[in-house]
Every structure is written in C-alpha cells, then in structure tokens.
Amino acid sequence: MQKRSYFAGRMLPYALLAPQLLVTIVFFYVPAAQAVWQSFLLQDAFGISTEFVWFENYQLLFSDAAYYQAISVTAVFSVLVTVAALSISLLLAVQADKSLRGAGVYKTLLIWPYAVAPVVAGVLWLFMFQPSLGTLARGLRHFGVDWNPYLNSGDALSLVVLAAAWKQISYNFLFFLAGLQSIPKSLIEAAAIDGARPARRFWTIVFPLLSPTAFYLLTVNIVYVFFDTFGIIHAVTHGGPAGATTTLVYKVFNDGRAGGDLGGSAAQSVVLMAIVIALTAVQFRFIERKVNY
Amino acid sequence: MAEVRLTSVGKIYSGAVPAVKDITFSVPDGGFCVLVGPSGCGKSTLLRMIAGLETITMGEIRISDRVVNTVEPMDRDIAMVFQNYALYPHMSVYDNMAYGLRNRKTPEPEISARVAEAARILELEPYLERRPRELSGGQRQRVAMGRAIVRQPQVFLFDEPLSNLDAKLRGAMRVEIKKLQRQLGVTSIYVTHDQLEAMTLADQLVVMNQGVVEQIGEPLSLYERPETVFVAQFIGAPPMNMIDLAPGGGGPKGLDGSSELPVPASGARLGIRPEHLVVDEDGRPVPTRPGDIRLELAVDAVEAVGAETYIHGRLGGDGLMITAREHGKMLLPPGTSRVFTARRENLHLFDAATGRRVDI
Ligand SMILES: Nc1ncnc2c1ncn2[C@@H]1O[C@H](COP(=O)(O)OP(=O)(O)OP(=O)(O)O)[C@@H](O)[C@H]1O
Ligand SMILES: [Mg+2]
Numbered sequence: 001m002q003k004r005s006y007f008a009g010r011m012l013p014y015a016l017l018a019p020q021l022l023v024t025i026v027f028f029y030v031p032a033a034q035a036v037w038q039s040f041l042l043q044d045a046f047g048i049s050t051e052f053v054w055f056e057n058y059q060l061l062f063s064d065a066a067y068y069q070a071i072s073v074t075a076v077f078s079v080l081v082t083v084a085a086l087s088i089s090l091l092l093a094v095q096a097d098k099s100l101r102g103a104g105v106y107k108t109l110l111i112w113p114y115a116v117a118p119v120v121a122g123v124l125w126l127f128m129f130q131p132s133l134g135t136l137a138r139g140l141r142h143f144g145v146d147w148n149p150y151l152n153s154g155d156a157l158s159l160v161v162l163a164a165a166w167k168q169i170s171y172n173f174l175f176f177l178a179g180l181q182s183i184p185k186s187l188i189e190a191a192a193i194d195g196a197r198p199a200r201r202f203w204t205i206v207f208p209l210l211s212p213t214a215f216y217l218l219t220v221n222i223v224y225v226f227f228d229t230f231g232i233i234h235a236v237t238h239g240g241p242a243g244a245t246t247t248l249v250y251k252v253f254n255d256g257r258a259g260g261d262l263g264g265s266a267a268q269s270v271v272l273m274a275i276v277i278a279l280t281a282v283q284f285r286f287i288e289r290k291v292n293y
Numbered sequence: 294m295a296e297v298r299l300t301s302v303g304k305i306y307s308g309a310v311p312a313v314k315d316i317t318f319s320v321p322d323g324g325f326c327v328l329v330g331p332s333g334c335g336k337s338t339l340l341r342m343i344a345g346l347e348t349i350t351m352g353e354i355r356i357s358d359r360v361v362n363t364v365e366p367m368d369r370d371i372a373m374v375f376q377n378y379a380l381y382p383h384m385s386v387y388d389n390m391a392y393g394l395r396n397r398k399t400p401e402p403e404i405s406a407r408v409a410e411a412a413r414i415l416e417l418e419p420y421l422e423r424r425p426r427e428l429s430g431g432q433r434q435r436v437a438m439g440r441a442i443v444r445q446p447q448v449f450l451f452d453e454p455l456s457n458l459d460a461k462l463r464g465a466m467r468v469e470i471k472k473l474q475r476q477l478g479v480t481s482i483y484v485t486h487d488q489l490e491a492m493t494l495a496d497q498l499v500v501m502n503q504g505v506v507e508q509i510g511e512p513l514s515l516y517e518r519p520e521t522v523f524v525a526q527f528i529g530a531p532p533m534n535m536i537d538l539a540p541g542g543g544g545p546k547g548l549d550g551s552s553e554l555p556v557p558a559s560g561a562r563l564g565i566r567p568e569h570l571v572v573d574e575d576g577r578p579v580p581t582r583p584g585d586i587r588l589e590l591a592v593d594a595v596e597a598v599g600a601e602t603y604i605h606g607r608l609g610g611d612g613l614m615i616t617a618r619e620h621g622k623m624l625l626p627p628g629t630s631r632v633f634t635a636r637r638e639n640l641h642l643f644d645a646a647t648g649r650r651v652d653i
Binding site for chain 1: 344345346365366367371372373375376377379381382383392393396397440444
C-alpha cells in the first residue's frame, strides 16, 4: 500500500509536466537544433548534394548589404509597432476603465467582444488600403495624397506597422484593462485628496502600478514583432518595395522558402533567435528590476 | 479655524433610493465628531461627500464658512484615512507621506522636516525607507495617519480606520488617535460601526440609521437619554432590554409595576439597561418605591467575567430573554427564579408606533 502511493507520488509531477515538456521539445528545441545544424550545411539548389561548410553561411550573411538593411528595417519596425501597439491600447484601456469603474464583472465581460473585433477589422483594413481596390486608398488619392505602398517605401512601412500594431492592440488592451481594474479605487481617491490632478495621478500612481503589466506586454510584443509579423508583411507588401519592409524574420522566410537557400536561411534564424534571447534577457535584467514593488 | 456645517444634505445614487436623506449638523472647530450606525446606513457616503469624492445631490456642505459643494477634493483642505489605508504600494513610507506636499510644491527641506516630525510622533522613524508591503497592519495604519497629518489640513476624515486591526491593537490605536487629535486640535469626522469606538472617541456622536440621523449629542447623553428605540438599542453593550407594553400599561407575565407608566394609546416599548436591573439577594428584597419595575426571571445562563456577571433569564419563566449585569461574582444556578428591580429614573419609555421617547 505504502509502496504504491510512494510510486504514484513520484510519477505524478512528471505526468503533469509531460505535455508541457513535450510541446516545448517538439516545437522549440527540435526545430532550434535543426536550424543550428542546418546553418552549417550548404545545399545545392536541387537539394541533391549537401556539404558541411562550418561558418560559411554566417560569413556570407554578414557580408550581405541586404542583411544589414533588414536589421535596420527590423529595428525601426519593431520600435514603431511596439510603441504604437502599447500606447494605443493603453489609451483605449484607460478610457474603457473610466466608464467601467464600479460597473461590476458582468459589464466588464461585455467589453471582450469589442477587444477582439480589431483582429477582424485589421483584415478589412488591409483591403481598404489596397492601392487599386481599397476604398481608403482611393479616398486618399482623391485628396491628392499619392498613396502607393507598392512603390513608396515610407507608405509601405507605415502600412505594415499599422497592420501589425493593430493586430496586437486587442491583446494588449485586455491586459491593460485588467491591470487598471485591479488598482484599488481608493488609491486614486487618496491621490486626488493629496492634490494630484488627473494627469499627475496617471503618471505617478496608475502608470507605475501598471508597469509590471506593461513590462510583460513589452516582452510579448517584441517577440511578436520579431517572429509573428511575416504573415502580414507577406500579405501586404511581400517585403518590398526594394526590401523596405523586409524584416529579419521575413528575410528568413523569403530566402528559405522562396530563394531555396536553406543553409543561409537557417543561419539567419539562428542569429534572429540569439537576438531575441539577448533582448529578453536584457529586459528581464534591467527593466524588471525597476518595475517591481 | 475650521467648522464643518452640513445643511439638509442628501445623496441619491443614480436614480435609486436615497442613500442619505436631509442631514443637518455641524462640527465645531477642533471637535471630534463620530458618525456611527449599522452597515449600509450611509456613513461612508456622507463622509465621502464631505471629502468631495461623491457629488452632493441635495443640500450644502460648508468648511470654515466656504460652501464646498463643487470644490475639488484637493482644494477642500482635508485629509482622509481610508479603511484599507490606500497607501501607494510603489513608494517608500517617506514618499507616501511626502507625496501630498510635493504635489503642492512644498520646498524639499520643509517636506523632510514635516515628515520627520510626523514620523517621530507616530514612531515610524525606523521604517521610512520601507515599502508598505513590508510593514505590519498597525504600522501601515500609522503611515496612513502620517500622510494625513503632514499635510496640516483643516479637517481630518476617517473611514473605519481601525477595522482591519485585531482587537488589542484597535484599542491601543483608538487611544493614540484621540491623543493625537487633542494635541493637533484639528476638526475630525470619524466613521465607524463599532459603538464602543464611537463612545470613547467622540465629543459629538451622530447616530445614523437608513440614511437619516437618529440622534446627535455627547456620547454619555445619548447613552443616558436615547431619543429613539434605535439609539437605545444601538448604544451600549450588551444592548438595552426592550419589553412591549399594551396601551393600558399591561405587560407580559412576570412584569410588575408597568401600569403606573404613561403608556400612549398606541402602546409602548419599555427599555431597561442590563446594569439597571438589581437582583434580590437571598431573602433580602430590594426596597421598592412607587413607580419601580419588578421582573421575575428564570435564570437561563450566567457569564461571570470577573469584575461583573451577566445573567440571562426568561421573563416570567418562559418569556422574553432579558439580560442583567451585576457587579462582582454572582453564581446563580441555572433554573432558579429571581426577582430583579429597575428604578423608575432608570426606565426608558418609547412610543410603539413612532419609536420615539415618551417622558415618564
Ligand atoms: N457607488 C454606489 N452606487 C450605488 N449605491 C451605493 C454606492 N455606494 C453606496 N451605495 C449604497 O448607499 C447606501 C449607503 O452606503 P455606505 O457605503 O455609505 O454605507 P456605510 O454606512 O458606509 O456602510 P458600511 O458600514 O458597510 O461601510 C448602501 O445602501 C449602498 O448600497
Ligand atoms: Mg462604509
């Protein structure tokens, strides 16, 4: 009897962890290891012969001007998307919080569909800005704005930034709203009595209390921008014009899938992975220390 | 300096029933006013209207002769201590106290002088660099007090500031608050539902029930002369015994002498405080005078707490439960029947229909 319960006690934690571990191994460690292995290989265009070339793929990568362009596009793109997605969702959440204060759980739940709607809207939105068919694009042209994301790199970048930020807003919004609702009303009232006007209340009380949420979202958003935006770029601009919207992850996809350069693409994804790991580590080390209270 | 005056103040939350109705009273400069009443009677609502955290639906509130109905909380020159303390969790104790002064652009040297003074009074000096979550409940409560006093406001408002503390600490803090208020001489309004806290703190006690004021006065005068049945039963522990009398003065079985009382046509309720019931010692009945009331109780339970004894018994053997409070030890065996006497001058009589006091 005792032996059996001892046995169950030993196995249970592993059994509970197993699905998690399995998913992580299958979907993260295995592909990551494969990418690292692949980045040392050179394959001919038809995939017939494969040669182990050590760091040649990396050497080629870092002597490619297009790669440096992709790095700077990624930097601009990620800063713009993160700033836009975080600030717009925060603004919306603050407004929603004002009207939901004291309204109870039931009303708070009612807002959820509104938070999900932007995802659907985002797709429509891309159609509207499509230069030849989109109503908004035509409207812009009607007012003398020469809107053409297929030719103008500024237009192209703003379009993908808006589309990418838009997709992230609803997620951020829900987290910010939950964060705002968890700040006790009496804190805000105490600050009001303490002589802080609304703007000052926001920056000295609400925002610091929200910063753990903001920090979490910053990390999530950066990972999103780095990995999850190539679908949008592919749908809207195909990385063009002239590489103006080719981010690192889009280049991985483009060179590997479309260009057939598996080794080079693998080397790129290894670098990308390193960058994201480094960024996340930096965030945790330097920012998290400041936001904890 | 600051007198607080309320005139016909009322509050209706978004079209529903009124939370507070037609309240008029004033707190003199330096006075300590306690609002007391059962949960939901509108105490917090009234206090928050004085603070400016709720709009005033009806009437007028003045602080030192200025009508403040539409004045922002920050411009009313008040400080408030909240039930959950509402300390800023991301700031140190020092910054919590300094926040209000910084918002008002007080020079830093003066801020640190005032915070140091408050920390000295409240014995918070060792904790100035800590965050609120690193403090005990009592220490947090003192920080909340400190935040109020550094501002040197005209009025202190307290909303059940001690209700999150354990009984012993609550007693100690009660004494501290009273001492501090005397020392600083700041007009204070204090909300509680604990009648003991109310009795010990107040210069002026405002008893509220269902949004209206039942009675206002000094704690002891409310105790000795409650104007309504509600006040009579709310103030004092254990609560006053209430016995229903028929219009002619007839009472339940076991009650003697009530026909002498001026019972109104609608009937009456006779109130007797437990400590005013004196038991007949063995074979030595308490000498009665005309108008005294005698009750025969079958003893149900006896609680001896040392200095005094609570005797719970049923009137006339199986009737209403009556509580008597006697000095010293009095170990009556349960089941015995005893006669208790209440002096005429200690009786309270209320109209059964209106609940208001009737003079005897
Ligand atoms: N924001 C609000 N909206 C609607 N009704 C409210 C609101 N705040 C309070 N009330 C109602 O007003 C009445 C008085 O509430 P209040 O908070 O003043 O009671 P209280 O005397 O402070 O009670 P407690 O001792 O429980 O704190 C209650 O019936 C309550 O339901
Ligand atoms: Mg209350």
